[in-house]
Amino acid sequence: MMNLKGFRRPLAGAQPNYLHPPYVSSVKRAPTKRLVTIPQTLSEITGPIFGVERVDVKAFDLTKQHLGEPLGERIIVSGRVLDEDGRTVPHTLVEIWQCNAAGRYQHKVDMHDAPLDPNFTGCGHTLTDSEGRYRFVTIRPGAYPWKNHYNAWRPAHIHFSVFGPAFATRLVTQMYFPGDTLIPFDPIFNCTADETARQRLISEFDWKTTIPEQALGFQFDLVLAGREATPWEPPRPGGK
């Protein structure tokens, strides 16, 4: 018997369902059959680890990837990667991507009639430090229209990808900005039923990380599933 601790499952409503009809793209892509619940095995409680050799130390600063400076409002986005028990997750890879200040992605599929910024690519990555902290310097992304429904606009957001300690803790999410008037109307933000969980997606304006004369600071902590308190008992196979 292997004495391994798995990761907690989400509380009811604390993660989105696959099918969320207000988000139209989910309708043809969400699974229609019930997911098969399985215990986490060694395959799920291990996962890829990215060392410093896989990281460009300059990639935390999205405002310095070109000869000139990007247009827009410079911001500092920082925070910690934690688990549900408040334990920090050190040395884990965090990736971000976003549109520019005008609301346009540097991507061939983005047809929004807004200017590209030759000085802004909109992607970055970093490792959390020994205390689980990360920090990015970037530009506040713009809102942009999308085709989900008539007059649909995405609130400003930054995409985050984080690995954590295991395959089971892998998370891709989006960070929003406090006070954004588009948030209540956004079907993607609203896909999670639980209001408290949803509020996790909104960063906080932060004086402590705001740099005078230079950049506003926003704090955004990423909270991953915590470890089970006890090693699991193997459930009986043969169920559905």
Place this chain on the structure above:
Amino acid sequence: MNLRATPSQTVGPFFSIGCDRLNATDLAEHSVPGERIEITGRVIDGDGNGVPDAMLEIWQANSAGRYAHPDDPQDKATETRFQGFGRIPTDSNGAFWFATIKPGPVPAPNGSPQAPHIVVSVFMRGLLRRLVTRIYFPDEAANDQDFVLNFVEPARRGTLIARGFSGEKTKLEWNVILQGENETVFFDIGL
């Protein structure tokens, strides 16, 4: 437990600008021990169309059945040249390809060996959270007793088992069918 976990959100249509950097479709250089395999397939949506903006992430053990991770307690050979992680985008037809080595068996929680398998996360616009599935291998006697496959009703297990094609044992096909009669089995492992 005192903090609420962060909810998942979709990767959206533009993830490649942030994710391509880690793309890895050929996981094992030739000096890595193990049987080299290639796996191709397509990601298909509910209308039967290929999904051109999907990304698979795979995680697997080395040929000895050990993960490149400190929480793997097994006393088996590690392989510094093989990490076991791949990130594989689909092309404009929804097709993907990757090459790796066949993983060795790893233990199930009850200590029995699991049949060789690769765990897979599927990300795309339209998915508010990733889908989790597995790739198993054809003609593998251990599949019948596999700890995880035995949670799946027999009629659907085939969606998790790659198929050989063009008569070559090392060239395999495995598809991700998002909806419908032949829908791939997806697992709930937590997030």
